[in-house]
Amino acid sequence: METGKILTVLIAIALVACLGYIIWDNYHMKTAGAGVQYIPQQTVVQQAPASETTMTSEGETIPTTYIHSGEVYATPSEIKSMDLDVEAVDWDANPGNDGITIHFNFYDAYGRKVIFSGYTISMNVDIYSPDYDTLNRKLNVRNVLYKGYATVTSSDQGDGSTLAGIRVAFSDMKFGQYDKGIGLVKLTASMPSGGTVIGEEIMQFARNTI
Numbered sequence: 001m002e003t004g005k006i007l008t009v010l011i012a013i014a015l016v017a018c019l020g021y022i023i024w025d026n027y028h029m030k031t032a033g034a035g036v037q038y039i040p041q042q043t044v045v046q047q048a049p050a051s052e053t054t055m056t057s058e059g060e061t062i063p064t065t066y067i068h069s070g071e072v073y074a075t076p077s078e079i080k081s082m083d084l085d086v087e088a089v090d091w092d093a094n095p096g097n098d099g100i101t102i103h104f105n106f107y108d109a110y111g112r113k114v115i116f117s118g119y120t121i122s123m124n125v126d127i128y129s130p131d132y133d134t135l136n137r138k139l140n141v142r143n144v145l146y147k148g149y150a151t152v153t154s155s156d157q158g159d160g161s162t163l164a165g166i167r168v169a170f171s172d173m174k175f176g177q178y179d180k181g182i183g184l185v186k187l188t189a190s191m192p193s194g195g196t197v198i199g200e201e202i203m204q205f206a207r208n209t210i
Contacts, residue, residue, distance in 0.1 A: 028148050071113040076121055076191050079114050082199035089162055100127075102185055104158040104199055117154040119169035122190040125150055125166060127173060130142040130183030130204060142184060145173040152189075181205045 062196045072078075084104050087099040102125070106114040128142035153157065158165055166187070173182075182205040189197045 011127070014162060014185050070111075071115055072108060073110060073115045075096065075193075076106075076114070076116055076119045077193040079111060079189075079191060079197055080107045080109045080198050081107045082187065082189060083107070084185060084187060084199045084201040085159075086201050086203055089167070091163060097170070099167055099172070100182070100185070100205070101163060101165045101167050102187065103165040104187060106155060106158075106189075106197070113155075117156070119192050120151065120191065121152045123150040123166065123169065124148075124188040124190075126186040126188070127168065127177070127182060128184040128186070129179040130181065132180065133178035134180055135178055137178075143176055143179055145175060145179070146181065148172070 050170075057190055080103055084102055086100050086102050089099065089101045090097050092098055107112050125146065125148045126144070127146040129139070129145055131139050133139060146168055148168065156164075177180075182203060185201050185203065187199045189199070191197065
């Protein structure tokens, strides 16, 4: 009889211990997982900025940096053409125009404006009369009003303001008795790598406005 009671007590203790372990284990698992958030790993691939290069006609490889749409940073070896814009300018304190400013821009083979600096381009400047004189006679050859030289080291020197460009004073031009005024302006640019590029503008500055 005494042995049966002891056995019953031992079984009851075992059951309580087992139930206690189950409760403790379940509580431990819940608290261990509380506040833990699973974040899937993401693979981030960083791409280096594209580097665009240009092979020049002289075999040079230079970075191509677009300044504005339709413009390209390059060496003068990429220059294939140029255009001119000529205007009469007053550059001193006295009323009246003092001479002309020859604005110029350079372009590559694709018609893009070439931006450069740090290179020397020599310019021949030629200014001619119109092909008719004041007596309305047709000239077989235009009269030479001015011949000179200029040096350009940056594309910025050619444009951007009224005074930017090559300035030639009217006092430096030699007008004949029957010359109407200015009829043709011509720039011949000698490239550092060889070759020339010519820009011309046919115009009419009447002599009585000079």
